[in-house]
Amino acid sequence: MHKINHLLDLWEKRFEGLIADGKRSPTSLDTYRRALKNHIRPALGELRIGEATTPRIDTALTKIKTTAGAPTAKTCRAIISGAMKLAVRYGATSINPVREVDTIEADLPDLVTFMLATGVRIGESLAVLWHQTNLEAGTVEITHTIARLRGQGLIRKATKSKAGERLLHLPTGPSPRSAPATPPASASTTPSSPTLAAPTWTSSPRNLAQCLKPRGRRS
Structure with a gap:
């Protein structure tokens, strides 16, 4: 019986075909390849297809969620499910073991609250540093954004x-907090510090962006 790595190779080639047909985005494949290389292949690649049971996949996804965050685990679950669907189609297994693995939801209440309260874009939200917030005055300074550049990654x-640089007033009242009362101990208040304002934004900007994409049909 073939190994999971062989199945993943087949899934990847099929996805490349969907891109060629204009049905999928090349940037999605970049994201999936990172997930394959960094998480799925190391965890499951050397298993034979029949050894990829629901408990084993569930354990692997739980570990990925712990180490890399819920958004990455959600992406990995979708990839594994798609690969196992191919295995069922070609008769390598009779059922898709991912079907019995709980779906993974990413909860980002503080980031969502901040975006709704200020009206700023996700990249601008993720680029806010602690020294740009004045919680006593209830203001936040928007000067930067997070962007991905080819060959450089996220910057x-x-x-x-200049019109994009602005000072915003945070709403007051009994609404959910937009930011914590004090920065985490590890946060620097210097302009050069890349520390983001809200400590609950623990995932990478790329992963957070995935969380906020409209939800499609679940695998």
């Missing part, structure tokens, strides 16, 4: 124009 860069 924090200035907004496109």
Whole structure:
């Protein structure tokens, strides 16, 4: 029986075909390849297809969620489920073991609250540093955004124009908090510090962006 790595190779080639047909985005494949390389292949790749049981997959996804965050685990679950569907289609197994693995939800209440309260884009939200917030005055300074550049990855860069730089007032009242009362002990208040304002935004900007994408049909 073939190993999971062989099945993943087949799944990857099929996805490349979908991109060629205009049915999938090349950037999605970049994300999936990172998940394959960093998480799925190391955890499951050397198993034979029949050895990829529901408990084993559940254990692997739980570990990924713990070490890399819920968004990454959710992506990995979708990839594994898609690969196992191919295994069922080609008769390598009779059932898709991922079907019995609980779906993975990513909960980001503070980030969502901050975006709704200020109206800023997700990249701008993720680029806020602690020294740009004044919780006593109830203001936040927006000057930068998070962007991905080919060959460089994610960077924090200035907004496109001076008009994009603005001082916003946070709403008051009994609404959920937009930011904590004090920065975490590890946070620097210097302008050069890349520490984001809200300590609950623990996932990478890429993963957070995945969380906020409209939900499609579950695998």
